Amino acid sequence: MRPPPAARASDDDDDVRVGVGVGATVAPTRSDPLLRLLSDRLGGPAGARLRPSRHRTVTRALLVMTAVAVLLSVLTMQHCRAEGWVGVGVYHHGCYSDVSALYVQRGLAQDPWAPFVDGAWFEYPVLTSLLASLAALVTHGVDAVTSTLAPSLVYWEGRLSLLYWDVTFLGAALAWFVLVLAVMRAAGRRPWDAAIVATSPAIIYGAGINWDLWATAALVLALLAHQRGQHLTAGALIGVGVSFKLFPLFLLGAVFVLAVRRDGLPWSAFGRTLGAAVLAWVTLNLPAMLVSPENWSQFWAFSAERGAGYSSIWHIWQVLAEGQGGSGPAPELISTLSLALFVACCLGVLILGAKAPVPPRTVQLLLLIVAAFALVNKVYSPQFMIWLIPLIALAAPRWRDVLIWQAAEFLHFWAVWMYLAGVVGDHQPQHSMADGVYVLAVLGHMAATLWIMAVVVRDMYRPESDVVRNPPVLDQRR
Numbered sequence: 001m002r003p004p005p006a007a008r009a010s011d012d013d014d015d016v017r018v019g020v021g022v023g024a025t026v027a028p029t030r031s032d033p034l035l036r037l038l039s040d041r042l043g044g045p046a047g048a049r050l051r052p053s054r055h056r057t058v059t060r061a062l063l064v065m066t067a068v069a070v071l072l073s074v075l076t077m078q079h080c081r082a083e084g085w086v087g088v089g090v091y092h093h094g095c096y097s098d099v100s101a102l103y104v105q106r107g108l109a110q111d112p113w114a115p116f117v118d119g120a121w122f123e124y125p126v127l128t129s130l131l132a133s134l135a136a137l138v139t140h141g142v143d144a145v146t147s148t149l150a151p152s153l154v155y156w157e158g159r160l161s162l163l164y165w166d167v168t169f170l171g172a173a174l175a176w177f178v179l180v181l182a183v184m185r186a187a188g189r190r191p192w193d194a195a196i197v198a199t200s201p202a203i204i205y206g207a208g209i210n211w212d213l214w215a216t217a218a219l220v221l222a223l224l225a226h227q228r229g230q231h232l233t234a235g236a237l238i239g240v241g242v243s244f245k246l247f248p249l250f251l252l253g254a255v256f257v258l259a260v261r262r263d264g265l266p267w268s269a270f271g272r273t274l275g276a277a278v279l280a281w282v283t284l285n286l287p288a289m290l291v292s293p294e295n296w297s298q299f300w301a302f303s304a305e306r307g308a309g310y311s312s313i314w315h316i317w318q319v320l321a322e323g324q325g326g327s328g329p330a331p332e333l334i335s336t337l338s339l340a341l342f343v344a345c346c347l348g349v350l351i352l353g354a355k356a357p358v359p360p361r362t363v364q365l366l367l368l369i370v371a372a373f374a375l376v377n378k379v380y381s382p383q384f385m386i387w388l389i390p391l392i393a394l395a396a397p398r399w400r401d402v403l404i405w406q407a408a409e410f411l412h413f414w415a416v417w418m419y420l421a422g423v424v425g426d427h428q429p430q431h432s433m434a435d436g437v438y439v440l441a442v443l444g445h446m447a448a449t450l451w452i453m454a455v456v457v458r459d460m461y462r463p464e465s466d467v468v469r470n471p472p473v474l475d476q477r478r
Contacts, residue, residue: 163355309379415441
């Protein structure tokens, strides 16, 4: 019979925490069944009398893990760094990047401030546009210095998109380190759960595609501030995150659900968070709105008007319809259905959160909302997996489930590139992937996300199964 949480919390001999006391650090090799099994090959799990890990030790270990993962991420892009982001090879080697493509296509190669110039086109929010412009400024500056001091170095000639990608990736790597440290802090007595983010294949393969790591780091920092009761700071960070990408906005939805409950947050906490978010967002966006309202509105107009994007359920609908000689859904229909489904999902999260036997953890609600948005959105880009991995690490940090989910995402990552290789068409047929395999891979990674969501819902309604609230007691026998 499983002992109640209170009894386990006071049982120092059998508790999975290293050290004594309720606030002691959780030992992952004793709390996670998969890690315990793997540790048997490396000397066994942490002993009951092992001294607790010092905060500095955990931090240093996580930073080293992240540094190694950053280097691996660069290696995954090495073909494109050596050969350029051209041709079908970017898909066959899985190194496609929006960053390098947009540097030329959106005029940043000619004018670093192109995203803020009338008549230009850059379909991203204001802070992402600012990041793109700052990286372009650095690129132009380094190229000017190199041309002046070492004109014999022709390495940069015609290769500025590589330098631009490198500069942008350095910024993404910094955001990755911040993200890992924020997850470590938000995890409380389970700091080692941040290793899920530090070593994530999802981030290793997705970090160089777009600017999503910045928005994700802002979201987790906002979540951390919310956990600490710093609601004004949390709101301000939400405003910052939404100025990078839209999805950090959904933390407000999670806070709203908790405010609805009588035993949840006070409405004043939601009000302070919302007010600070609006103020921060307006402060960051107002200058761009005044300088070039047309450019500022491009992100919102593009999001509303775009059709089915790759790897979305709408694109699968289109692929299947075209296979039968049809044309698939119109952009207007997709916009209507996508919004309706997302609203329905949000209502479902509200009902689940309101009726849960105990107040859900904020990150549990946040994961459900963000995952629902990704599933019903008009596009499900490969880098969207970056959004979810820190939320999974905080909401459902079971290594078995995390690895299964990432395996499904990894298969989808390659399937979508092979599908796009077929769309490009300048290759031999054996170097592509059938549409049916692509469809199955998309449905598979969506099913894996739905599985994670189901696990979170179960933990909300059975708090005793939540490994964050109640670390499981594993058999101490070897």
